[in-house]
Amino acid sequence: MINVYYFHRQPPVLICLSTNLREPDYLTSCSMIRKRKNNFIAWLARPFWGRGFGNQPDLVLLVVVGFLLFFGLLFLSSASSTLAFGKHHDTYFFVKQQLLHGILPGLLLFYIALRINYKVYEKLAYLFLIVSLILLLLVVFTNLGNQYGTATSWINLGGISFQPSEFVKLFFILFLADWLSKKGNRIKNFKTGTLPFVIILSIISVLIIKQPDIGTLIIIALIALAMFFASGAKWSHLAAIISVGLAGLLVLIKAAPYRLSRFTAWLNPDIDPRGIGWQIKQSLIAVGSGGWLGLGLGDSRQKSYLPMPANDSIFAIIAEEIGFIFTLCFLALFVILMMRGFYIIRNAPDNFAKLTALGITVWLSTQIFINIAGIIQLLPLTGVPLSFVSLGGSNLVVTLVSIGILANISRFTNQR
Secondary structure (H helix, E strand, O other): EEEEEEEEOOOOEEEEEEEEEHHHHHHHHHHHHHHHHHHHHHHHOOOOOOOOOOOOOOOHHHHHHHHHHHHHHHHHHHHHHHHHHHHHHOOHHHHHHHHHHHHHHHHHHHHHHOOOHHHHHOOHHHHHHHHHHHHHHHHHHOEEEEEEOOOOEEEEEOEEEEEHHHHHHHHHHHHHHHHHHHHHHHHOOHHHHHHHHHHHHHHHHHHOOOOOOHHHHHHHHHHHHHHHHHHHOOOOHHHHHHHHHHHHHHHHHHHHHHHHHHHHHOOOOHHHOHHHHHHHHHHHHHHOOOOOOOOOOOOHHHHHHHOOOOOOOOOOOOOOOOHHHHHHHHHHHHHHHHHHHHHHHHHHOOHHHHHHHHHHHHHHHHHHHHHHHHHOOOOEEEEEEEOOOOHHHHHHHHHHHHHHHHHHHHOOOOOO
C-alpha cells in the first residue's frame, strides 16, 4: 500500500489517495509527487490575479500597510533606542526583535493568507473556536502561562513566547463570521440566535478575565457586538447585551484595586502621581512638547521618563518627535486603512466574507482608537498596543495575517 498525494488547486488542499501500486509503478508515482510539489511552488509564485484566484487585491490597502510597517519600524527605532542601549548595549536591539519575530514571519503568513481562498476558513470555523479555547485554557490553567505586568497572558514554548489572546481575536472573528452567516433570520430569535451568541461570548470573556486582560476583553466584545448587529440581530437584544456588559465591566473595575486606580487616575492623575497618573502626565507632556512640527526624529525627551515607550506609550513619542501636522498625516494612513476595510465590507461577495471583513476592520479600528485615546486621556489606559507600530511580535504577526485575509476577500469583490 503506497500513499499518493494530490494537490487540489480550488481550494488549495493536499489530498492523500491510498492505492495498491505494483513495484514497476513506484518510480512513476514518485515522479507524480515531485510534479505536484513543483505545481505547489508554481502556485505560490503565481501573480496576485488570474483565473480561479480572483482579481487583483486592493492595492491601496497593500500600499497603506507597507507605509505603516515602514513608519512603524522607523518610530520604534527612535522610541526604543534609549531603552535598548541601556538594557542590551545595542541601540537597535528592539528593532531587530521586531524584524525577526514580527515583520518577517508576519509578511510570510500575510502572503500565504493572501494566496488562500477565504472560503477555506469557513470550513475550519469550529476548529478555530476549539483552538481559541485551548489556547486560553493553557494560559489560565497550566504552568505555561507567563505573567507580564498585571496579566498572565503569555505562553512560552521552547523559548518562544507569544500572546494567545492576539490569535484568539482573529480565530474568534472567523468562527463568528461562519456561525452568524449560517444563522440567517434565526439570529433575530432569542433562543436560536441571541442566547447561544451570549453563551459563546461569555465563555471566551471569562477565560480572558481570568488572565486578566480587560483591554483584550473590550476589543473582542466590541468586535462580536458589531458582527452580531450586522448579521441582523434585534436592537432590543443588542441593547440588553450591552447593558449587562457595561454593568459587568463596572463590577470588574471596582473588584480589582489596580483597575480602580487606573480609572480614578484617568479622572485625576494627581491621585496616583507615581503610577498610572505619572504615565498619563508624561504622555500629555510628550504630545504637547511636539508642537506643530515636532522636536525631530530621535530627539524625544520623554522617552526617558515614559513607562513602556516602545509599547503602549509609543504614540506619545511619535507626537513629540514629528509634531501635530505630521502626526495627522500619519493618522491619515490609519483612516485610509479603515476606509478600504469598509469598502471591502460593502462589496464583499457573500455574508461570510462581509462579516469577516467587518470583524477585522472593527478590530483594528477599536485597537488603534483605544491606544491613542488612552495616551491623550480620552479613555483610561488599558495596555492595548498600537497596531503596526508597538513592539510585539504576536500582535504584528496576527495583524498582518488578518490584512492578508482582508486583501484576499478584496480579490473577489467584483465577482458577484
